[in-house]
Amino acid sequence: MQALVFSHGKLALRRIEKPVPKKTEAIIRVRKAGICGTDISIASGDYKIIAPVVLGHEVFGEVDESSGTSKIPSGSRVVSEINVSCGVCNLCKSGLRNHCSKICTIGITRNGGFADYLSTPIENLHLIPDSISDEEAVFVEPLAAAIQLTKMASIRKGSTCAVVGVGRLGLLILQVLKIQEPKLLVAVTNHTRNRKRCNLARSLGAHEVLSLEGARESVERFTKGIGFDNVVEATGNPRALDFALELVRPRGTIHVKSTHGVPVNFDLTKAVVKEVKIQGSRCGPFEEAITLLKERRVSTEGLITDRFGLEEFRKAFMKAKSPESIKVIFVI
Amino acid sequence: MQALVFSHGKLALRRIEKPVPKKTEAIIRVRKAGICGTDISIASGDYKIIAPVVLGHEVFGEVDESSGTSKIPSGSRVVSEINVSCGVCNLCKSGLRNHCSKICTIGITRNGGFADYLSTPIENLHLIPDSISDEEAVFVEPLAAAIQLTKMASIRKGSTCAVVGVGRLGLLILQVLKIQEPKLLVAVTNHTRNRKRCNLARSLGAHEVLSLEGARESVERFTKGIGFDNVVEATGNPRALDFALELVRPRGTIHVKSTHGVPVNFDLTKAVVKEVKIQGSRCGPFEEAITLLKERRVSTEGLITDRFGLEEFRKAFMKAKSPESIKVIFVI
Numbered sequence: 001m002q003a004l005v006f007s008h009g010k011l012a013l014r015r016i017e018k019p020v021p022k023k024t025e026a027i028i029r030v031r032k033a034g035i036c037g038t039d040i041s042i043a044s045g046d047y048k049i050i051a052p053v054v055l056g057h058e059v060f061g062e063v064d065e066s067s068g069t070s071k072i073p074s075g076s077r078v079v080s081e082i083n084v085s086c087g088v089c090n091l092c093k094s095g096l097r098n099h100c101s102k103i104c105t106i107g108i109t110r111n112g113g114f115a116d117y118l119s120t121p122i123e124n125l126h127l128i129p130d131s132i133s134d135e136e137a138v139f140v141e142p143l144a145a146a147i148q149l150t151k152m153a154s155i156r157k158g159s160t161c162a163v164v165g166v167g168r169l170g171l172l173i174l175q176v177l178k179i180q181e182p183k184l185l186v187a188v189t190n191h192t193r194n195r196k197r198c199n200l201a202r203s204l205g206a207h208e209v210l211s212l213e214g215a216r217e218s219v220e221r222f223t224k225g226i227g228f229d230n231v232v233e234a235t236g237n238p239r240a241l242d243f244a245l246e247l248v249r250p251r252g253t254i255h256v257k258s259t260h261g262v263p264v265n266f267d268l269t270k271a272v273v274k275e276v277k278i279q280g281s282r283c284g285p286f287e288e289a290i291t292l293l294k295e296r297r298v299s300t301e302g303l304i305t306d307r308f309g310l311e312e313f314r315k316a317f318m319k320a321k322s323p324e325s326i327k328v329i330f331v332i
Numbered sequence: 333m334q335a336l337v338f339s340h341g342k343l344a345l346r347r348i349e350k351p352v353p354k355k356t357e358a359i360i361r362v363r364k365a366g367i368c369g370t371d372i373s374i375a376s377g378d379y380k381i382i383a384p385v386v387l388g389h390e391v392f393g394e395v396d397e398s399s400g401t402s403k404i405p406s407g408s409r410v411v412s413e414i415n416v417s418c419g420v421c422n423l424c425k426s427g428l429r430n431h432c433s434k435i436c437t438i439g440i441t442r443n444g445g446f447a448d449y450l451s452t453p454i455e456n457l458h459l460i461p462d463s464i465s466d467e468e469a470v471f472v473e474p475l476a477a478a479i480q481l482t483k484m485a486s487i488r489k490g491s492t493c494a495v496v497g498v499g500r501l502g503l504l505i506l507q508v509l510k511i512q513e514p515k516l517l518v519a520v521t522n523h524t525r526n527r528k529r530c531n532l533a534r535s536l537g538a539h540e541v542l543s544l545e546g547a548r549e550s551v552e553r554f555t556k557g558i559g560f561d562n563v564v565e566a567t568g569n570p571r572a573l574d575f576a577l578e579l580v581r582p583r584g585t586i587h588v589k590s591t592h593g594v595p596v597n598f599d600l601t602k603a604v605v606k607e608v609k610i611q612g613s614r615c616g617p618f619e620e621a622i623t624l625l626k627e628r629r630v631s632t633e634g635l636i637t638d639r640f641g642l643e644e645f646r647k648a649f650m651k652a653k654s655p656e657s658i659k660v661i662f663v664i
Binding site for chain 1: 379421422423426428430431433480484485556557558570573581582583588589590591592593594595596597598599600601603604605606607608609610611612613614
């Protein structure tokens with residue numbers, strides 16, 4: 001089969017063996033797979049991984065005819081959770097399976113879905129109902145990650161929220177926050193001239209779209225100098241944490257979603273003096289994401305800007321890095 | 333009066349006018365004042381302040397004969413909270429007086445207590461009962477700051493806790509955490525050869541004293557590879573956050589107390605992947621600190637290692653920086 005392999009610091013399309021599943025695994029015939037910020041960071045060398053590995057962890061496909069169980073028969077439309085845990089280590093036994101001490105992550109530390117086929121544990125599979133299209137299903141993984149920020153630190157109804165970063169993840173986060181019924185929801189970006197993104201941010205729930213540079217003025221204008229209760233950092237930019245610190249109110253929460261792999265340099269003393277909470281969050285609940293898509297409470301309309309075959313991977317990654325694009329997917 | 337003034341990047345003992353209190357203020361005849369990590373950071377130029385200012389914010393004294401009210405008459409033994417707020421800005425009105433938009437902080441942005449006299453708002457004063465000695469009273473301010481970490485993120489009974497830094501603040505934090513009844517309480521330091529500190533840490537509540545370099549092994553040995561539920565960073569060292577990240581369990585909390593003023597460089601991606609909470613906390617409840625001292629639930633025995641007159645300030649600050657000292661105070 002063909003697969004997009006990251007090896008020796010480079011991406012390359014290779015022919016490799018179709019995976020042979022273990023007893024507890026299933027083979028997915030991949031149909032669509034989204035490029036995520038982490039993929040870009042891995043490809044650029046910022047996010048260090050133990051290569052070689054097939055990238056791709058936002059994957060939709062069908063259970064291959066060679067696989068299938070009574071619950072998830074061959075041909076089922078599925079997505080896969082990305083963390084593969086051992087189930088027996090102390091972290092797993094303490095209920096933290098997504099933090100297993102022997103964790104493997106699909107598309108990061110074990111082969112992912114930028115390929116014709118993906119082998120994944122059966123327990124990681126989630127059925128996609130017919131009312132969710134193939135392309136919508138690509139968003140289940142990042143949408144679950146967006147939901148997860150509300151699990152790690154809840155968003156109070158009637159609070160004030162700012163999402164820094166209006167990209168592929170930020171536009172999902174905006175919608176998730178909107179569901180929490182904030183009093184004020186703003187998007188903050190250094191791409192305020194990018195009309196498409198700004199209009200999308202507005203149509204998906206942002207009351208205002210503000211510029212990153214004007215952070216301090218925004219606090220004055222929109223929160224009477226108090227600052228935002230919740231600031232989500234979803235830029236993928238290591239410098240953005242200091243901006244988030246400007247925007248957040250004393251004793252407020254900065255929810256961090258970026259995993260760019262680059263050490264950040266920031267004013268921790270300011271975070272202490274403001275008594276701020278900085279909360280990391282990662283992978284989230286797939287079933288809740290599927291429900292939100294099914295119930296049309298989250299829209300992916302307009303989010304996919306570019307579609308490529310695997311053989312066009314160079315162009316695809318270039319596009320994914322460009323501010324003109326939002327979600328770039330492979331059609332396989 | 334004499335006062336230790338930080339001006340143009342230097343500390344100097346000067347003769348300045350005795351302060352004239354505003355109507356809402358009282359004059360304290362300072363008797364004892366502790367040197368804190370923030371004072372050292374200010375004196376070294378790391379923590380930037382708008383000088384000139386009299387340093388000193390851990391202050392015990394008596395209400396001067398020129399001052400006093402019916403509730404707090406002249407001669408009363410008192411300590412003073414350090415934040416002076418306007419009471420009318422939106423932050424004050426929203427209940428965040430310690431984060432007032434026009435905040436002045438005694439010994440940092442308005443004159444402090446390394447001086448014969450200190451002028452402070454009457455509402456900032458707290459009476460010290462006779463059962464608390466003058467030298468114990470110096471610890472009310474830092475003890476309140478130690479308590480505050482449990483207010484910003486509670487410490488669950490039966491949890492596992494590590495305090496990184498066994499200094500003037502760390503030894504108070506250990507005692508505050510002990511009161512929360514953790515299952516495991518360890519102190520972590522790069523001064524494991526300093527017997528006095530390590531013995532103090534043990535006698536004040538630490539089950540074990542571990543070395544900073546062996547952080548990863550400690551996680552294995554003491555928490556079965558899971559990591560500590562709570563890690564308190566109280567080193568005053570900008571590099572310590574990455575150590576705390578090694579020690580904390582996935583979804584655990586790092587409580588940050590250091591305000592060294594230096595930008596920190598750390599692996600935010602790891603914090604996101606581990607879904608860690610980094611919680612800053614600063615000034616705390618004085619009455620609770622007074623109660624803990626009064627009820628002998630927190631001990632300051634052995635913590636004051638050096639006493640100096642104001643005129644010996646150079647020696648005092650040198651001592652305060654040395655790992656052999658713990659708390660250095662001025663006797664005025």
